[in-house]
Amino acid sequence: MAGALDGVKVLDLSRILAGPTCTQLLGDLGAEVWKIENPRSGGDDTRKWGPPFKDDLEAARTDLSAYFMCANRNKLSVSVDIATPEGQAVIHQMAAQADVVIENFKPDGLTKYGLDHASLLKAHPGVVYCSISGYGQTGPNRAKPGYDLMAQGFGGIMSLTGEPRGRPMKVGVGIADVMCGMYATVGILAALRHRDATGEGQHVDLSLVDSQIAWLINEGVAHLTTGQPRKRQGNEHATIVPYQTFEASDGHVLVAVGNDSQYQRFCDFLGRPDLAETPDFATNPARIVNRTKLLKILEGLMVERSMSEIIAGLEARKVPVGPVNTLEQVFASEQVAAREMKIEMARGDVEGGAVTLIGNPLKLSKTPVTYRRPPPHFGEDTDAVLAWLQSQAGATPD
Known part of the structure; x- marks a missing residue:
């Protein structure tokens, strides 16, 4: 062809x-x-x-x-x-x-x-x-x-x-x-x-x-729009919380909570529905303001669980989640073979x-x-x- x-x-x-x-x-x-x-x-x-x-x-x-x-x-x-x-x-x-x-x-x-x-x-x-x-x-x-x-x-x-x-x-x-x-x-x-x-x-x-x-896309235009310098966020997102890597007991996972309903389901998985009810964390703007306090709690809860447990539990609740793969894991995956x-x-x-x-x-x-x-x-x-x-x-x- x-x-x-x-x-x-x-x-x-x-x-x-x-x-x-x-x-x-x-x-x-x-x-x-x-x-x-x-x-x-x-x-x-x-x-x-x-x-x-x-x-x-x-x-x-x-x-x-x-x-x-x-x-x-x-x-x-x-x-x-x-x-x-x-x-x-x-x-x-x-x-x-x-x-x-x-x-x-x-x-x-x-x-x-x-x-x-x-x-x-x-x-x-x-x-x-x-x-x-x-x-x-x-x-x-x-x-x-x-x-x-x-x-x-x-x-x-x-x-x-x-x-x-x-x-x-x-x-x-x-x-x-x-x-x-x-x-x-x-x-x-x-x-x-x-x-x-x-x-x-x-x-x-x-x-x-x-x-x-x-x-530079959104970060570049955000600077042009506000005139303010943009800061390094590591693996965190500047305007969404939580949206980052978390340490598990046997590696690292990615969690991308895009809205408040996903956050509620995330907290349900962690066995802490109260974290979605308190005003400090209930909405994304509130979570941005209280990022440091919230992440300290979430990181302590996530590290107690394995990667497979976190991925299976959040996928079942339709919360975006995924592994941080090594290259060996990438090229050994069924998805890579299929594509x-x-x-x-x-x-x-x-x-x-x-x-x-x-x-x-x-x-x-x-x-x-x-x-x-x-x-x-x-x-x-x-x-x-x-x-x-x-x-x-x-x-x-x-």
């Missing part, structure tokens, strides 16, 4: 995480992705970020690190040195065949090679050219390097993450990179629709910081003959995602792609 983007060709000059996240998603949807990798550096930096590392597996296999594999399936790896005239000529040949070009160099970083958006759009006006950088193509910070950690700091999410009296805390994965890749995908698809309607390509300008600021969120892709030259990856969350009824190519070794598709380009150069137009 053809994917939604079957026939779309993507020239991928990006590396690390934001750009590769975008192009993997395009690849899952059916696009053919040519991943350009630098022969002078041994390819994408993440190939060396592990695990595994050289001490774990023989050197020939270390370029398939977990970090690299998480964002690089459904791609062809092509070794091209864009610093050379020969390499630049190859990129122009590929751009002539491509629908999309994506890169994450610093602004103006590709100008000296003649591969910047202005140059490629002039030569290939129908292409969609997407640039990802730390701060965007404009503004006083445009020349600063872009890293997920810096974006989380500059964009404010770290100021909202962590315990109230602890240090600002980054999110546990490169979420600014990942979300920037998602926004890039949306921008590219919108630009492709415009191109298909008019024949006109365009430049899509994405920054890690802009995308991170965009998903195909853990997949295996055959790769005969690795131990076990396959690599295990995280599945795509998109479930499309007519054009489902497909897993056609496992993450490639560095440069393994160079000869095949260059031979195809040569055949296209001599092809007679329809």
Whole structure:
């Protein structure tokens, strides 16, 4: 079955995480992705970020690190040195065949090679050219390097993450990179629709910081509305109580009491209906004012019970509840299996003959995602792609 983007060709000059996240998603949807990798550096930096590392597996296999594999399936790896005239000529040949070009160099970083958006759009006006950088193509910070950690700091999410009296805390994965890749995908698809309607390509300008600021959502708008600083809440909710993690006797659970009737049922489970009747705790506004006093009581009651007891008891009363799973528990769950969120892709030259990856969350009824190519070794598709380009150069137009 053809994917939604079957026939779309993507020239991928990006590396690390934001750009590769975008192009993997395009690849899952059916696009053919040519991943350009630098022969002078041994390819994408993440190939060396592990695990595994050289001490774990023989050197020939270390370029398939977990970090690299998480964002690089459904791609062809092509070794091209864009610093050379020969390499630049190859990129122009590929751009002539491509629908999309994506890169994450610093602004103006590709100008000296003649591969910047202005140059490629002039030569290939129908292409969609997407640039990802730390701060965007404009503004006083445009020349600063872009890293997920810096974006989380500059964009404010770290100021909202962590315990109230602890240090600002980054999110546990490169979420600014990942979300920037998602926004890039949306921008590219919108630009492709415009191109298909008019024949006109365009430049899509994405920054890690802009995308991170965009998903401050309610906390960001609350600050803009009130003018007041927002405070770190840890795992508590700023305006709903109780809505947080609780320690159980054998782990942690999440309880999200969204209204007063759910709170009453929560107190019934705890054997303390009086906590829903006293004026200090009866309504959510009252619980916010008396948060500290109430939580001290609730935490003492919850820690006496096991995770399974709490989850079963609250689910029976239709109070939102769930576990705080380890990754082992996540990937062993029946829900993950049912939703195909853990997949295996055959790769005969690795131990076990396959690599295990995280599945795509998109479930499309007519054009489902497909897993056609496992993450490639560095440069393994160079000869095949260059031979195809040569055949296209001599092809007679329809």
